[in-house]
Amino acid sequence: MFLVDNGFNFDARLNLRFKAGIVKKIGNELAAMGLKKVLIVTDPGVLKAKLHENLVSSLNEENIEYGIFSEVEPNPRDTTCEKAAEMAKEMNIDAVIGIGGGSSLDTAKCVGFLLTNPGRVKDYNGKNKVKNEPVPIIAIPTTAGTGSEVTANAAITDAEQHIKMSVRSPKIIPQLAILDPELLKTLPQHIAAFSSMDALIHAVESFLSRRSTTITDFFNLKAIELLSKYIRPFYAEPSNTEAAGNMLFGSMFAGLGISNTGTGNAHALGRALGGEYDMAHGLACSVVFPYVMKYNAMARPEKFVEIAKAMNLQIEGLTVKEIGQQVVQEMFDLLNELNIPAKLSELNVTKESFAGMAKVAINNVAPNPRKTTEEDLIRLLEEAY
Ligand SMILES: [Fe+2]
Numbered sequence: 290m291f292l293v294d295n296g297f298n299f300d301a302r303l304n305l306r307f308k309a310g311i312v313k314k315i316g317n318e319l320a321a322m323g324l325k326k327v328l329i330v331t332d333p334g335v336l337k338a339k340l341h342e343n344l345v346s347s348l349n350e351e352n353i354e355y356g357i358f359s360e361v362e363p364n365p366r367d368t369t370c371e372k373a374a375e376m377a378k379e380m381n382i383d384a385v386i387g388i389g390g391g392s393s394l395d396t397a398k399c400v401g402f403l404l405t406n407p408g409r410v411k412d413y414n415g416k417n418k419v420k421n422e423p424v425p426i427i428a429i430p431t432t433a434g435t436g437s438e439v440t441a442n443a444a445i446t447d448a449e450q451h452i453k454m455s456v457r458s459p460k461i462i463p464q465l466a467i468l469d470p471e472l473l474k475t476l477p478q479h480i481a482a483f484s485s486m487d488a489l490i491h492a493v494e495s496f497l498s499r500r501s502t503t504i505t506d507f508f509n510l511k512a513i514e515l516l517s518k519y520i521r522p523f524y525a526e527p528s529n530t531e532a533a534g535n536m537l538f539g540s541m542f543a544g545l546g547i548s549n550t551g552t553g554n555a556h557a558l559g560r561a562l563g564g565e566y567d568m569a570h571g572l573a574c575s576v577v578f579p580y581v582m583k584y585n586a587m588a589r590p591e592k593f594v595e596i597a598k599a600m601n602l603q604i605e606g607l608t609v610k611e612i613g614q615q616v617v618q619e620m621f622d623l624l625n626e627l628n629i630p631a632k633l634s635e636l637n638v639t640k641e642s643f644a645g646m647a648k649v650a651i652n653n654v655a656p657n658p659r660k661t662t663e664e665d666l667i668r669l670l671e672e673a674y
Pocket residue numbers: 435487491556570574
């Protein structure tokens with residue numbers, strides 16, 4: 290199956306620590322890195338669930354000073370990143386630690402580069418605009434979702450124009466990613482569902498991407514295998530450490546995929562929905578995902594067979610076309626079992642917004658395997674309605 294690729298770039302920095310409960314001892318390693326003062330960037334949910342407490346006591350043990358910025362919101366705004374960066378500047382920190390979901394990690398990445406690069410977040414929207422090395426960025430995910438702990442990307446909302454920006458540079462890949470399945474224990478079920486589906490959609494969209502390569506296929510197939518095996522047990526019981534650990538691996542592998550291939554139409558439409566309706570990212574991508582899969586099946590039939598195999602679906606005796614349909618059906622089943630709506634009409638979305646969202650989404654369809662026009666996007670939204 291491995292073809293000779295037409296040349297490609299692959300950027301990654303894999304500096305991982307993985308162990309249940311590892312956050313309790315991480316201060317030791319941070320002290321060895323020479324860190325004396327850090328800013329913890331997180332959201333109110335993490336504080337409420339006290340997920341930062343082990344990190345804080347571990348910093349105290351090593352006499353590492355810290356401040357906490359806990360104002361990160363879902364779909365984080367550029368103004369929030371800049372406020373956190375102000376605090377970091379005043380403290381004169383050596384490193385920034387993001388702990389939380391993708392929003393907290395992406396905000397921490399922005400703090401990291403804003404400290405060593407002039408101007409505002411919006412000056413760095415796009416590819417390779419970050420010139421100077423950021424201060425060290427340490428990422429501690431508390432969901433198995435974005436894979437942001439290994440990606441070269443930060444998704445930030447322009448607070449004035451209400452559009453999603455994307456800062457993309459290998460320089461903002463975290464120096465250190467700490468994967469601790471115990472942090473996922475108290476995840477509310479709906480967030481477990483949205484973030485897990487987001488991770489699976491990353492793996493699938495990256496695998497099907499026009500920009501996929503032998504290297505990203507390797508990570509994405511492993512991600513699809515792990516995520517589809519553990520997504521149900523994890524949703525049923527986030528405190529199942531084995532399931533949580535494998536979901537963290539899966540989302541991290543998928544992160545290595547999307548960071549190098551981009552995503553497809555589910556993310557193009559999901560981002561537009563997120564901007565228009567301030568909908569949770571995982572939910573917005575999930576609700577359109579099965580329809581996008583149906584649309585894409587004819588473009589990569591052989592890859593749909595590989596997805597079916599990685600998902601351990603029963604495909605014996607089926608034709609390639611039937612296997613594609615089976616994969617699409619599995620995505621509908623997953624949404625149903627994870628209690629995620631598979632219809633936009635259930636989410637107070639109105640048809641009047643379709644044309645506007647298609648106009649936004651068309652800018653993000655380039656990696657999608659099947660050619661897509663604005664009219665196609667409107668049809669996909671209508672089907673998902
Ligand atoms: Fe995503």
